[in-house]
Amino acid sequence: MSTQLPAVTVVGSINLDMIATTDRLPTAGETIGGAVLSEQPGGKGANQAAAAARLGGSARMVGAVGKDAPGQRMLDALAAAGVDTSDVAQLSEPTGTALIVVDRGGENQIVVCPGANAGFSMEGVEFRADEAVLCQLEVGLDVVLEAARKASGFFVLNAAPAMDLPAELLERCDLVIVNETEYELIPALADAKLVAVTYGKDGSAMFERGRRVAEAPAAAVTVANTIGAGDAFCAALVLALRSGLDYTQALAVANAVGADAVGDPSSQPDLAQLGHYVERTTAASGASS
Template structure:
């Protein structure tokens, strides 16, 4: 490891300790979307009406919730997935990949609708454009949530908005009442949250664009006003990702920045989900929200080194190796 930048070296050592400290004692439950990702590399993202010739199509495991579960499990956390896939080859593919990552998939059911699917174009700079067909994910309703009794045994629960909103409300309320720490990734953001949903959430996770949609404030701050707006909605704590500028930890008495890790990006698909998965693993290991965010910054940067979402995620040992090799700066 280079000693040219003592501050960076100290940060790498601190994050390595966080990676080494991830525990299996407390259980994470993730309920939500599972998708088959069809990905193609293109020289640039197509403009409206434009056809762009790209490389070969790759089938990769995805879906925001599935990605988040896989990332947390690969890092060493104990994770159970709850959701729906079709009775098709893509559904079997997703279950096999999640199992390979170490996720318990006994809470996943097979539905009479095709597995959720995304079409992803990735340009030469690693940026992407995504189209999404929810398929079986749209059948994840409140009745499914109420039947998932094992979800109530989880200590930390991760949610996102790629399934019907009412199911998210019911899951948040039930898990919060059962004593779980609920982390909601309010994405894809389509409408303001109800106050009862906000009050069932312990930590909100959004990017700065989604935060602007929720609050009506400009992207990039002012953070004190954003913090007050979220508190007025009913959220007590929030993490806001700000791309290459890292993330902000917002709470009743603080607004703190967590710096990003510089990386030569190959594909940014799924990096936000890697951040969420790492935060879930951190919270389940007893880390503070700031420590979990720093872990998320490192793990999401590592994900940008590879292609796809879950396919680019690494184990704690692999992320530590990248830190020591100076690939994450």
């Protein structure tokens, strides 16, 4: 594994997460009292950029916030995590907001109001051949496709939320990352070059053209918040693969990072350097063999 972690540019959403924590999730038409309200930086794109930076990668964010107090707060949070925010546009639309209900087991319901996330473009944004580009689907599909066309290096799509994907976009993906539900909802992924699928407590696996070629178990953990865990997994997997780890090792490292994230109540949790997780998973693998 290389000691110099690669550069990652994340193209995606930046949201203010407004989180109501309650004993259980409401059913349709039901009102539940006694919840605790909190606000924190979020958005799949911002979460992934913050995770990449905290893991020790060189992270850049491409996206948009509003010219409002939440927007400045999101920029400050990204900068504090070590993310380059020079390519984050400040638009007249309000900063994106996610309304989230989380139960005591960590399960959640999320409604996203995209705001400025729906208004930015890739105009003027360039990528170097040596940087990985990581996208999600909380911004316009046209923006994601334009990013894929511009990227000359390693292009990764976290295909969430699940939707039908243009054939051109899938062909341009060097890696697609999804959870098991998204994998089922996007049948075209069965023919994709490389797909990583997460299975929660059952770990993760890698598929080449639909053939399972690697897998790694999940670590047991007490769940505090699942919102940012998948995003931390994405950032870690990209960094691990680009650092030269094989599929099985990279999945194990990403699982360990995701486990730390799910045990943290924040959508943008503090994480150790990637090397720490490599050492941890290597030691665990040696102990179990």
